[in-house]
Amino acid sequence: MAVKALFETLAELTRQHQTLASLAKEKTETIKQNDVEGLRLITKQENEALKTIRRLEGSRLQAVADIIQAEESDLVPxxxxxxxxxxxxxxxxxxxxxxxxxxLGDELRTLQRQNELNQRLIRDSLQFVHMSLDLIQPEPEEVNYSRPDDKTKPDGEGYSMFDSRA
Structure with missing residues (x-):
């Protein structure tokens, strides 16, 4: 019975990772289109799939523990x-x-590659946004607190830390 549960769990884990890979591909297109609302919806779907994967991982561990116990092995599940x-x-x-x-390994690698692509796209998008903001709103010039007609040297110039009169 534990072997059957293990096979079913591994098959379902594979299906859930296929779902995540499909969502990651959708996310790529959503990022390219700058669709923030679509990105939010996809993220919500990914979170649901991840909850299912966590539950399945618990089932997989239980099936492995049952097999180990039935065979009286000293392996750690x-x-x-x-x-x-x-x-x-x-x-x-x-x-x-x-x-x-x-x-399952193939699905995990596919998902990993797609997620790496999405990370690069998001990073590039953020760099573009920062660059655009810098062009629109440049850094302010240094603030000058002295009067414009004051001809004295700024603090620190020409002065020594030691009192020469001492």
Whole structure:
């Protein structure tokens, strides 16, 4: 039963990461169009998918713990990889488990690349905004608190820290 739960959980994790990758692609187009409202909606959908992924990750850990307990292994569920788990499973499960592992890994890499692209686009957009603001509103000149007709030297010029009369 735990093996079936593990397979179902891994398949659902893969689907949720596909959803996140799809949302990341939508986000790219939304960023390009400067659609702030669309970006907010996509972020909300991403948060929902992330909640589901967290829940599924808990289910995956439970399934791994159940398999480890059933096989009386001393592996730690949170640290156990699929490769570590294979020897505990019948040979017939090895290949399907590897396919799920590869598919999930591919989805994670796709999502990572898309998120890196989105980060670059956002960073470039912010740099453009800052540059535009600098052009529109340049830095103010230094503020001068002395009278314009005052010919004395500013503080610190020509004066020594030591009193020469001493």
């Amino acid at each position: 949170a640290e156990t990889s699929i490769s570590d788990l294979k020897p505990l499973l019948p040979e017939a499960y090895h290949e399907p488990l590897e396919r799920l592992q590869v598919k």
